[in-house]
Amino acid sequence: MGYGANAIAKNINFGLEPGELTAIVGINGIGKSTLLRSLGNAQPILGGCIAIKNKPLAAYAPLELSEEVSMVLTEPIASKNLSVLELVALGRQPYTNWLGTLTDIDKQKIKDSLHALELEELQNKKCYELSDGQLQRVMIARALTQDTSIILLDEPTTHLDLYHKIQILKLLRTIAHTTKKTVVFTTHEIEMAIQLCDKMVLLDGKDNYFGQPCELIEQKAFESLFPSDTVSFDAKTGSFRIKK
Numbered sequence: 001m002g003y004g005a006n007a008i009a010k011n012i013n014f015g016l017e018p019g020e021l022t023a024i025v026g027i028n029g030i031g032k033s034t035l036l037r038s039l040g041n042a043q044p045i046l047g048g049c050i051a052i053k054n055k056p057l058a059a060y061a062p063l064e065l066s067e068e069v070s071m072v073l074t075e076p077i078a079s080k081n082l083s084v085l086e087l088v089a090l091g092r093q094p095y096t097n098w099l100g101t102l103t104d105i106d107k108q109k110i111k112d113s114l115h116a117l118e119l120e121e122l123q124n125k126k127c128y129e130l131s132d133g134q135l136q137r138v139m140i141a142r143a144l145t146q147d148t149s150i151i152l153l154d155e156p157t158t159h160l161d162l163y164h165k166i167q168i169l170k171l172l173r174t175i176a177h178t179t180k181k182t183v184v185f186t187t188h189e190i191e192m193a194i195q196l197c198d199k200m201v202l203l204d205g206k207d208n209y210f211g212q213p214c215e216l217i218e219q220k221a222f223e224s225l226f227p228s229d230t231v232s233f234d235a236k237t238g239s240f241r242i243k244k
């Protein structure tokens with residue numbers, strides 16, 4: 001994958017199952033967001049193949065793909081003037097007619113998403129009135145309303161405090177496990193990902209590990225992630241230690 005003729009990462013191989021939460025981790029600039037955008041067909045890959053249900057991404061019509069993959073990206077949303085309810089309802093766009101008329105099924109999906117993300121009380125607030133954590137929940141609710149088999153999220157916990165980071169990641173885990181969707185996100189929260197994810201993709205520019213967190217720990221995948229004179233990885237606790 002990469003930009004123009006410039007490949008920024010290669011030798012990436014993994015397969016994701018329904019009902020699993022997967023984190024893409026790695027150091028700054030290694031290509032986490034590029035991989036996530038490539039998975040969502042938001043940018044072309046330079047070689048290899050990405051397939052959903054054994055069908056290459058390139059073979060999907062845009063509407064068909066929007067029923068399989070929803071994305072929550074980091075760009076600030078242009079539509080902060082919308083209410084929470086209106087923004088979440090936009091998730092139904094692939095399914096509504098050209099007038100955007102919502103059927104009873106659409107309305108039920110919207111209601112279910114607002115409930116799952118505990119947004120009922122905020123539904124009539126404007127998005128510009130929300131905190132970062134609340135807005136992140138709204139964006140996830142919109143993706144959930146789109147009701148795709150795959151949800152991709154770029155750094156969903158950025159700007160959140162520890163409690164709200166954990167809250168969002170636990171929510172993503174619950175969504176994956178209860179709805180059997182494939183949920184993939186990029187993050188710098190490696191220790192939380194080790195504790196909460198079913199699978200991890202570790203981009204290191206060389207081996208690009210993939211597997212369950214415990215398998216990656218066994219393979220010593222985390223040990224050379226950061227310069228060893230600054231940070232070491234403690235395999236027993238699954239956490240990083242600062243070298244003073």
Ligand SMILES: Nc1ncnc2c1ncn2[C@@H]1O[C@H](COP(=O)(O)OP(=O)(O)OP(=O)(O)O)[C@@H](O)[C@H]1O
Pocket residue numbers: 003008026027028029030031032033034035186
């Ligand atoms: N639009 C673009 N055009 C050209 N190069 C880009 C573009 N976006 C990113 N890159 C380059 O691709 C590489 C990977 O960037 P990417 O944003 O995917 O990394 P990342 O792992 O998500 O980084 P971070 O943790 O800092 O968010 C970087 O070297 C970056 O400069």
